[in-house]
Ligand SMILES: [Ca+2]
């Protein structure tokens with residue numbers, strides 16, 4: 001339990017200690033008029049990784065569960081999938097074999113399930129899936145696998161005139177249908193990986209058709225590229241959980257003036273998952289070392305967060 | 315002179331008439347709580363073309379003047395340009411020949427002048443150029459070749475909780491250094507054409523290097539593509555001046571609920587320029603026809619705007 005639980009506390013799910021103090025000190029510092037570190041509101045840009053930073057990512061990225069469910073749904077229209085990997089393994093429930101092909105296999109499955117429809121049709125597919133799909137071990141809806149302390153942090157930053165952005169390796173159109181409702185982050189502040197789209201007039205009605213062609217992978221060295229493309233100015237605060245966020249944090253830290261970089265370290269095997277240097281998903285290795293060297297804030301989930309999920313004790 | 319000049323008039327440079335009435339009626343309609351056409355603030359997205367819609371574009375796109383000036387500045391480092399078209403013609407002051415190669419020649423010159431430096435270096439180059447460059451016929455700084463009525467319209471929409479975006483075929487990083495100061499539009503709400511960038515660590519310092527490789531041309535059919543990529547939801551209002559904006563207006567108009575589409579028609583050869591169906595720059599042909607068919611608003615600059623530029627009578 002947090003011992004600092006006044007009505008005014010904007011971060012009630014964060015336990016007292018140096019991590020919470022570092023966040024509050026940064027925000028108070030950049031928002032205090034007359035402070036040498038004051039940052040005008042229009043420059044208060046904060047970027048957040050999604051998987052493992054705003055919501056969980058174990059035992060697999062949640063978008064992978066979406067892909068597998070789509071393959072099962074679409075299988076009747078694709079008889080060839082019965083004998084074609086990685087699709088056949090998905091249909092046989094053997095996800096380990098399906099994922100044995102690594103990133104290439106996942107990309108092939110993503111293209112087969114994320115393209116070929118209009119943007120509006122895809123938005124409806126994602127929305128419908130999220131309304132009924134549940135996490136395999138917790139049985140929670142995926143949108144309730146978000147981190148309560150991070151929801152509070154997003155709201156706290158916005159209350160201090162920060163503009164909050166998602167910068168995720170996940171699909172941009174997979175996140176946008178629910179990011180505003182769940183995180184308070186509108187679609188125009190979501191940056192992610194994308195496929196190409198094409199404008200068409202169908203019976204005089206304009207549509208955007210999703211093509212099975214990569215447009216952008218928003219990960220690692222390309223997170224700063226995506227940030228520059230979409231935002232056009234450097235964040236003053238960045239939040240991630242893996243080595244895939246390292247360049248985003250480096251890019252953020254390298255700006256002049258006050259900067260805040262934070263890693264979420266997954267340390268709670270009981271309430272969530274514990275993983276870092278050896279994990280295939282969300283590996284945090286180089287990032288931990290650089291955080292120590294540069295004095296970035298590292299959240300110890302077990303120590304710093306109570307609760308982890310919303311309505312955790314219900 | 316406008317006859318409707320009260321202290322409350324949010325659009326004092328717009329003359330009374332059906333055009334001004336159509337704008338005010340739309341804004342009052344979508345912002346009136348309880349109205350059947352009420353649109354929540356987060357969905358009030360308005361997109362604006364830039365060249366010929368927010369600032370002038372004659373006798374050439376202003377970015378072309380920037381390119382020519384850059385070629386002259388960089389010429390000492392490129393002795394080969396003395397004998398290489400289109401560069402040699404630019405250096406000889408023969409812009410007509412330089413542009414004879416059409417879009418391909420312009421693109422070649424853009425790549426030679428817009429790539430090879432970091433994003434921060436390019437921002438400084440644009441800022442420095444704008445501080446001293448002046449328009450060849452009016453002798454005004456380019457940032458004073460903006461349309462006063464459109465500045466008022468942007469402010470009026472924002473005062474009614476619209477989020478205003480630029481959606482331009484011009485270079486995204488050519489516009490961002492001044493869009494906030496001049497239009498009140500922050501860099502994260504600027505969409506434009508772009509080249510690719512690459513993240514690098516130079517002596518441990520992260521930079522984004524601009525590469526001579528096209529990323530996206532934000533024109534015609536790709537304006538809705540760019541809008542979807544950056545904003546992720548459909549505008550309820552769109553403003554343009556040429557056939558290059560037609561698909562953006564079609565995409566906007568095709569959404570459900572109230573929509574507003576407007577073309578700026580250049581009709582004032584005395585105070586600005588008069589051009590439409592036959593113009594090489596900013597051709598407005600199909601767009602005029604479709605505006606008539608669909609009942610979109612068409613600004614007659616001569617009739618509807620007084621003044622056209624800020625401080626016009628100084
Ligand atoms: Ca992550």
Ligand SMILES: [Ca+2]
Nearest residue numbers: 363365366556
């Ligand atoms: Ca234009």
